Amino acid sequence: MPSILDREAIVAPRTFNRWLIPAAALAIHLCIGQVYAFSVFKIPMMGHFGTGDVAVGWIFSVAIAMLGLAAAFGGTWVERSGPRKSMVVAGAFWVVGFFVATLGIATGQLWLVYLGYGVIGGIGLGIGYISPVSTLMKWFPDRPGLATGLAIMGFGGGALIASPLSNSLMALYGGGTQPEQLQDGLMQTFLTLAVVYAVVIALGALVIRVPHPDWTPAGFNPSEAAAKPMQTTANVSADSSLKTPQFWLLWIVLFCNVTAGIGILENAAPMIQAYFSEITPAAAAGFVGLLSIANMAGRFVWSTTSDYWGRKNNYMMYLGIGLAMYLVIALMGGANLVVFIVATMVIISFYGGGFSTVPAYLKDMFGVFQVGAIHGRLLTAWSAAGVAGPLIVNSLLESQEAAGKTGADLYTLSLYIMVGLLAIGFIANLLVRPVAAKHHVPEDRISEKENVA
Amino acid sequence: MSTSPRNPQSPRHGQDPGRAAGGHEAADQAPDVQVSEGVAATSGTYNAVAVLLALIVMAALVYGLVQTGLKASALFTG
Numbered sequence: 300m301p302s303i304l305d306r307e308a309i310v311a312p313r314t315f316n317r318w319l320i321p322a323a324a325l326a327i328h329l330c331i332g333q334v335y336a337f338s339v340f341k342i343p344m345m346g347h348f349g350t351g352d353v354a355v356g357w358i359f360s361v362a363i364a365m366l367g368l369a370a371a372f373g374g375t376w377v378e379r380s381g382p383r384k385s386m387v388v389a390g391a392f393w394v395v396g397f398f399v400a401t402l403g404i405a406t407g408q409l410w411l412v413y414l415g416y417g418v419i420g421g422i423g424l425g426i427g428y429i430s431p432v433s434t435l436m437k438w439f440p441d442r443p444g445l446a447t448g449l450a451i452m453g454f455g456g457g458a459l460i461a462s463p464l465s466n467s468l469m470a471l472y473g474g475g476t477q478p479e480q481l482q483d484g485l486m487q488t489f490l491t492l493a494v495v496y497a498v499v500i501a502l503g504a505l506v507i508r509v510p511h512p513d514w515t516p517a518g519f520n521p522s523e524a525a526a527k528p529m530q531t532t533a534n535v536s537a538d539s540s541l542k543t544p545q546f547w548l549l550w551i552v553l554f555c556n557v558t559a560g561i562g563i564l565e566n567a568a569p570m571i572q573a574y575f576s577e578i579t580p581a582a583a584a585g586f587v588g589l590l591s592i593a594n595m596a597g598r599f600v601w602s603t604t605s606d607y608w609g610r611k612n613n614y615m616m617y618l619g620i621g622l623a624m625y626l627v628i629a630l631m632g633g634a635n636l637v638v639f640i641v642a643t644m645v646i647i648s649f650y651g652g653g654f655s656t657v658p659a660y661l662k663d664m665f666g667v668f669q670v671g672a673i674h675g676r677l678l679t680a681w682s683a684a685g686v687a688g689p690l691i692v693n694s695l696l697e698s699q700e701a702a703g704k705t706g707a708d709l710y711t712l713s714l715y716i717m718v719g720l721l722a723i724g725f726i727a728n729l730l731v732r733p734v735a736a737k738h739h740v741p742e743d744r745i746s747e748k749e750n751v752a
Numbered sequence: 753m754s755t756s757p758r759n760p761q762s763p764r765h766g767q768d769p770g771r772a773a774g775g776h777e778a779a780d781q782a783p784d785v786q787v788s789e790g791v792a793a794t795s796g797t798y799n800a801v802a803v804l805l806a807l808i809v810m811a812a813l814v815y816g817l818v819q820t821g822l823k824a825s826a827l828f829t830g
Contacts, residue, residue: 319799322806329812453809459816463823502805506798578827585827588820640827 306381311508317438317516319506324431324450326503327386330496331393331427332457334362334420339465343482348409358417360685365421366428367682373426374675375537382434382507389427390500396420397493404486427500428454428678432658433671437510440667441519443659444610448602451655455595462591465492529611529731533739534666540673543734545664548727553657554680554687555724556617559625559717560650561688563643564590566696566710574633574707586640593644594651601652602659610660614728617649617656622721629714633707654681664734691716 302308337359344355377385396419403411431450439446468491470476473484515521521532540546563570567590568583578586605613624642632639657677662670695713 319802319806322802322809325809325813326805329809456813456816459820460812463816463819499805499808502801502808506802506805581826582828585824588824589827591820592817592824 304380304384304387306383306509309381309383309508310511311514313511313514315508315511315514317510320435320438320508321446321449323386323503323506324435325453325456326499326506327389327427327431328450328453329457329460330500331389331424332454333461333465333492333496334359334366334424335455335458336461336465337362337416339462339469340485342478343469343485344404344412346478346482347404347485348407350409354409358412361413361417362421362424363685364682365418366424367679367685369422369425370429370675370678371425372675373422374429374672375669377426377430377675378433378537378669378671381509382430383504385426385430386500386504386507389423389425389430390497390504392423393420393427393500394423394493394497396423397489397496401486401489401493404489425675425678429671429675431503431507432674433662433667434507434509436658436662436667436670439516440521441516442603442606443662444602444605444656447658448599448655451602451658452595452598452651454654455591455598455651459591459595461492468492529609529733530663531666531733531739533734533736534668535664535673535734535738536740537669537672537676539738539740540665540669541676543665543738545731545734546673546677548731549657549660549664550677550680551727552614552618552724552731553653553677554684555720555727556614556621556650556653557681557684558688558691559621559721559724560647560653561684562692562713562717563646564594564650565689566692567643570710571639573705573709574639575636576706589640590643590647593647597648597651598655601648602655605656605659610656610663611728611731613652613656614660615725617653618721618725618728621646621649622718622725625714625718625721629711629718664731666739668740 341352341355344358345351348355373385380388396415396417399415399419400412401415403409403413403415432447435446435450436443465488466476466481468488469481469484471484472487472491473480473482535543567587568580571586572578572580572583601613601617608616624646627642628639632642658670658674661673661677665673692710692713695716696709699709699712
């Protein structure tokens with residue numbers, strides 16, 4: 300008899316309303332998306348632990364690195380176990396990570412925060428990120444882009460919620476908004492967030508369902524998908540996918556798109572001030588907020604449009620128009636504030652869109668069989684870009700400063716490098732073709748694997 | 753013959769789903785999650801939890817968007 304966590308326990312009736320499922324997926328993504336708001340803890344933690352920017356910055360870096368590793372190595376397990384069990388395990392790692400980090404804050408042991416938030420929480424991030432994605436695609440076979448956009452929009456939205464919420468909680472518990480007071484509220488804020496995330500993720504796990512094998516959306520004809528040249532009806536296993544050029548081309552596409560986006564995101568505030576000297580720190584913070592909204596909106600809007608335009612065409616747009624926007628900033632960004640803001644918002648919306656469209660792209664290429672596991676492996680491109688993007692921009696920034704450059708000139712070389720990266724991604728996307736039939740898993744083997752699982 | 757899309761990860765693929773169609777109605781008096789015939793029932797409690805979660809998610813998103821929107825407005829006023 301299966302446990303209530305098993306896939307068999309959450310098969311929905313054929314009359315189930317599929318629109319109940321996106322909230323469950325959003326629940327976990329909104330919680331783990333908090334990681335993008337970690338910077339709100341940076342100054343309070345530096346004060347609390349009496350340490351510098353780099354030491355605290357490592358907490359976030361470890362978490363993101365663990366995200367990539369957990370998604371890559373845990374993807375197959377997530378596919379086998381189903382969304383409820385994986386959401387519960389991801390939630391447990393995420394919440395326990397917060398508790399261990401709280402212990403570290405209480406005892407003044409920074410290494411416990413690395414272990415808790417970084418390592419344990421990071422595992423929760425990786426498993427939680429991929430856990431609802433393939434399930435949503437199975438619920439929306441007619442609109443996979445919409446489905447993945449809904450889920451992954453939550454990851455962008457998590458930071459929008461956690462950033463003001465964390466600041467309010469630290470001020471509430473610390474008794475004010477001064478840096479020392481925020482620092483005093485750190486421990487209780489971590490505990491509160493842990494409890495809130497535990498409740499919301501548990502509700503999500505309770506609500507999640509997988510579709511009945513004989514269920515199909517009203518008015519959906521699966522044979523229509525077969526008529527589209529870039530959408531397969533066959534399936535490729537996660538292990539076999541690594542042997543296809545398509546996987547590695549998509550890895551390059553994602554890496555280039557994310558690296559280019561991070562280049563702007565990481566330095567948004569100082570960059571706009573360098574381009575426009577009249578911009579105050581408060582206005583620069585507002586610019587960062589605007590980019591966060593563009594990031595979240597892009598995840599939903601662009602992924603949804605990919606259902607109509609096709610995934611490959613969407614990436615042509617992300618990489619091609621993104622490239623043009625980078626050139627606009629490099630050549631005339633400093634001349635007009637509106638042009639600068641619009642161009643950066645477009646780039647960041649494409650950055651978000653790249654994340655949310657890629658699971659549907661993988662489904663088109665490799666089928667739905669182990670798409671979650673394949674997605675997990677592809678996310679190593681995100682980890683690599685998370686290192687490469689800031690490294691490129693920050694290293695060039697230092698070298699340009701050393702060369703005596705100032706203002707917008709500090710960023711020009713970085714922008715041209717991003718243009719080059721986007722061009723490489725554009726070419727890689729152009730080369731994507733349907734996967735050769737020799738990589739397809741025979742139907743009978745898929746059934747055997749199900750029975751074993 | 754099923755008319756569903758090939759859904760290789762669905763549990764018990766090919767198993768008789770005959771009772772599933774009635775699962776929804778029968779489940780109205782059932783507990784939240786039942787493990788029977790491979791179909792999880794959806795009770796009134798389940799629907800209430802699902803709607804509550806949807807409301808929490810929407811409220812949280814609105815809170816985040818409003819707060820961030822206010823912060824972003826500083827770009828034009830600050």
